[in-house]
Amino acid sequence: MTLRSHFHRRLGLVALVALASAVLAIPAQARPERLRWTHPTPGEVQNFEAFARAPDGSSEQFFSLSVPTPNLGVYEATIEVGDGDKLISLRAIRLDNVASAWTPPQTRVDDAVGPVIPVGGGTPLSPTPGAAQRFDFAGDAVGASVTGWVDTQPNYSLLTDDSLFGVTELDSNRVLFTASTGDNIHSHATGLDNIWSDYELRGRMAINHADASIGVTAYSLYRNSDSYYRLGRSAGGEFVLEGRPALSCSGTSTGITPTPGAWYRFEFHVQDQGASNHITVKIWDQTTTEPPSLQVDCVDSSTQRPRDGTIGVWSAGAGEKYWDDLEVILGDGGATTTPPDPPVLLFIVPAEP
Missing domain, CATH: 2.60.120.560 (Exo-inulinase; domain 1)
Known part of the structure; x- marks a missing residue:
């Protein structure tokens, strides 16, 4: 299955909103990471899953997140991942046990290499008249x-x-x-x-x-x-x-x-x-x-x-x-x-x- 498939367009998970604890200025160690996400059709989902791995593909970890109670449409769960940089993705499991694609991975960066500074939406640029x-x-x-x-x-x-x-x-x-x-x-x-x-x-x-x-x-x-x-x-x-x-x-x-x-x-x-x-x-x-x-x-x-x-x-x-x-x-x-x-x-x- 690919992200472009019909099911993945319909059930595809919204990317992680925040990896909040990745900005803590403490030595690198295994520690909790808080994930936030949304989903376009929550009534179709029986479970959310998370997948964490090192950038070289090693140290894989899988997590079952159930379906947390959303707050204004945003789900939240905490997982504990291992030491060092991690790529973290989510997916949804539909009521008939069909899985969505994994979201594009987001990075949990080891604090030893510097902090993550959140990026806001900024001010969108107005369309240029006559743009090709x-x-x-x-x-x-x-x-x-x-x-x-x-x-x-x-x-x-x-x-x-x-x-x-x-x-x-x-x-x-x-x-x-x-x-x-x-x-x-x-x-x-x-x-x-x-x-x-x-x-x-x-x-x-x-x-x-x-x-x-x-x-x-x-x-x-x-x-x-x-x-x-x-x-x-x-x-x-x-x-x-x-x-x-x-x-x-x-x-x-x-x-x-x-x-x-x-x-x-x-x-x-x-x-x-x-x-x-x-x-x-x-x-x-x-x-x-x-x-x-x-x-x-x-x-x-x-x-x-x-x-x-x-x-x-x-x-x-x-x-x-x-x-x-x-x-x-x-x-x-x-x-x-x-x-x-x-x-x-x-x-x-x-x-x-």
Whole structure:
């Protein structure tokens, strides 16, 4: 069974809401972990189960959680897992004993490697008029794979594994996320209607751990070829522009090191200039002002450069990674700034005569 099956769409479990005790600053040890989750059709479920394992697949543990009494639709249970990093998933067992798919695993990170900082929903970005494509994941089921996207296995593999990325909900806002610690995994939009040239990729992304690696791809040829441009950051580093094959231009760092728990907006533009591709980048903390100048300005004249391609996301290492409001703007998208966020209307009172 896959996350895309009819039953898994219907009975598929909502991803874990919180692994609350993962942020305690105490030495690594076996200890209780509190899980919170929701489910779209609770009346069909006779039992929930949890599965914990180390990132290398060892130290597997299974737990029967029964059906706890929900509080405002949220279930809660406590399990005790072993020492070190753990990947934890849930599934539902229907009344006829049919099991749902496991949720995409979330990471319980050993405190010895640093704290987990929760990521909130932030402020969703308003749609850009005339955008060729927009992925805000609002229409995708929580706990399921993204419709029309394909995940690929670690280490730049082109082989499919649709268990690596899924949709979760942060403060009632649905986003794309992964809790996988696999190195160099990807998810990409598929189909001929998702291949473009001369475009800008806009959106936002966030991490919950300082050792998380996260990024977005443009002009990607996945799953046919390991070729794309990427705006991303490796564990502990700044957001940089990279390519596969490697870029030869200098000045590819944005100077921006992400803070766990914060959302970062970006504008990632690639323009075909005939003999080369012109690539520019801006990225900034969503709560701050958009930078007035480009942070990266690169020309790729390689004969191996991609001429067009789809968009996607890239991940590696510890923690959870999140993406939202991905848009494709055709043409010279970099010539205009991102629309401002709308105002927040607080209240309306009668005006004085």
